[in-house]
Amino acid sequence: MQRSIGQTRIQIVRQWLTVVAVLMAIVINGISNVYPPAGKNTGEVSNTILGGVLITPAGFAFAIWGLIYVGLIAYSIYQALPAQRHEPAFQKTSWGIIGACVLQIIWIYVFLTFRFWLSVLLILGIWLCLAYAYLNTRSVQTSWKKRWLYQAPVSIYFGWITVATIVNIAGALYVMDVPLENLGEFSSTVNASGGGLLATVFMMAISTGLAMVVASKYRDVSYPAVIVWALSAIAIRHSTLLVIAIVGIALAVALSVLIVKIKVSKLR
DSSP, X not given: OHHHHHHHHHHHHHHHHHHHHHHXXXXXXXXXXXXXXXXXXXXXXHHTTTTTOTTSOOGGGGGHHHXXXXXXXXXXXXXXXXXXXXXXXXXHHHHHHHHHHHHHHHHHHHHXXXXXXXXXXXXXXXXXXXXXXXXXXXXXXXXHHHXXXXXHHHHHHHHHHHHHHHHHHHHHHHTTTSOGGGTTTOOOOTTSTTTOHHHHHHHHHHHHHHHHHHHHHHOOSHHHHHHHHHHHHHHHHTTTSHHHHHHHHHHHHHHHHHHHHHHHHHHO
């Protein structure tokens, strides 16, 4: 009996920690972009200090954070229900979400104070937490409700953090040759290490390859759909750079075909 009560308390703590972590990540992100610690919000950092990083998607792509946060709120509420308290599916996944949210709170401050290589380490930590959460979502049989409130939110978050990790690494490489004292005003050129055409195409190919592996192995369409969104936004942002535009569109189409095949196979 004592053990049962102890286990119940642990699960209640886990449920509420998930809710608090998700809400704190959303609130801190909002505050830090309205009142950035070093005077530039994430969009301004991307457009100035990291303005020449070619793999950065067009601005509209970042609207996906709205969908991510709605999904995370839905997930956190669903897993907090008494009926889900001892559900094995949530017991591991939620710890990954908690870890990702905590690291994201730290990441936003580090990134907005221009510590780009430290931000890379943090976003890799976020990616690992979400990879752990994602793998746990794929190890259980799910109903339609769990697919929408359990699997999809994690898949979408994981997909975008995959893109963000690659962009973050490109940004850190991009500023390697820039004097630290000039970071605040640096407007950048496309000649820095993270901004080159070849590097951009290579990173786009990596994200597409990873999405294809994940989609094929787990029959998941949400994760690759996020990559399609990002690739399309990269191609649109650089419509005048034919190499990036053509590669971006081609990779997005290839992934879209795979998504359609997976959807068709699920209907059979």
